[in-house]
Amino acid sequence: MARSATKKSADIDGMKDLFGEPELPSGFRYLSDVISDTQERDLVARFEKLDLKPFEFHGYKGNRRIYTFGHRYVFAGQEAREDARIPDYLKPLMEIAGDISGTPAAGFEQIMVTEYAAGAGIGWHRDRPMYEDIVGISFLAPCALRLRKRNGDDWERMSAHIEPRSAYLLHGKVRNVWQHSIAPMDVLRYSVTLRSFRPGHGTQEEEVGGARKRSARKQSSSA
Ligand SMILES: O=C(O)CCC(=O)C(=O)O
Numbered sequence: 001m002a003r004s005a006t007k008k009s010a011d012i013d014g015m016k017d018l019f020g021e022p023e024l025p026s027g028f029r030y031l032s033d034v035i036s037d038t039q040e041r042d043l044v045a046r047f048e049k050l051d052l053k054p055f056e057f058h059g060y061k062g063n064r065r066i067y068t069f070g071h072r073y074v075f076a077g078q079e080a081r082e083d084a085r086i087p088d089y090l091k092p093l094m095e096i097a098g099d100i101s102g103t104p105a106a107g108f109e110q111i112m113v114t115e116y117a118a119g120a121g122i123g124w125h126r127d128r129p130m131y132e133d134i135v136g137i138s139f140l141a142p143c144a145l146r147l148r149k150r151n152g153d154d155w156e157r158m159s160a161h162i163e164p165r166s167a168y169l170l171h172g173k174v175r176n177v178w179q180h181s182i183a184p185m186d187v188l189r190y191s192v193t194l195r196s197f198r199p200g201h202g203t204q205e206e207e208v209g210g211a212r213k214r215s216a217r218k219q220s221s222s223a
Contacts, residue, residue: 024158025147027172034096034137034167044139046089047113047190055114063120063184070110086111090192097135097194100169108135108194116143116191121184124148127175131195134170138162139190149178164189 035043052065069086086094090111098105110131116122127134136145145162148155162168170180 024160025174025178027170027174028160029100029169029171030160030166031100032163032166035165040139040165043089044190047115050113052115063117064122065115067113068110093137093192094194096137096167100135100167101133101171103133103196107196109197110195112193114191114193116185116189118186118188119184122182124179124181126179127195130198132198133196134175135167135194137167137192138164140164141185141187141189143182143185143189146181146183147174147178
């Protein structure tokens with residue numbers, strides 16, 4: 001059965017419900033109000049100026065549009081850019097990722113801005129294997145981050161309510177065992193996803209090749 005958790009202003013970190021059952025899988029962490037209204041407005045104004053491109057996976061173009069910073073991995077559909085340096089205006093978000101994860105902020109070397117216009121969502125997936133911690137920061141609209149894990153022939157499902165200006169962490173089990181997705185949005189939402197790399201990850205070519213093979217076998221969509 002699906003369970004849902006809504007916490008407006010509290011941190012969620014391995015919390016249990018009244019019956020001692022975990023509300024969300026271990027490794028999930030949530031912090032509300034990590035940025036102010038003004039910061040949100042300023043950052044969204046920056047995102048609106050980016051040359052966002054539809055997310056592409058095996059020739060399939062998703063409705064969401066993305067722009068990536070950090071040049072260790074170039075997503076399909078994105079041009080490899082000479083200068084993919086992380087701009088200064090995103091550095092405060094790296095600090096937030098560092099705070100929520102306990103990983104040094106500088107470790108979040110891959111940053112993706114995603115625009116979900118009305119009708120856009122993201123399918124079930126786990127992030128590519130070369131990434132370690134995944135941090136999401138949300139802008140403009142709330143959404144439900146749906147989580148599912150195989151349980152025999154069935155799926156165990158949970159859902160986390162994500163407010164704008166909040167951050168969530170996917171680490172450990174919720175990152176490695178559970179899949180996540182977001183249903184198509186009714187209204188515009190942006191997210192910034194910050195990813196750290198696993199120690200000793202390979203070259204870009206190996207990552208792209210390996211990720212594609214694994215993705216084709218296991219995942220309906222990948223990020
Ligand atoms: O928009 C979000 O918060 C989720 C993004 C995501 O799951 C991804 O890009 O892999």
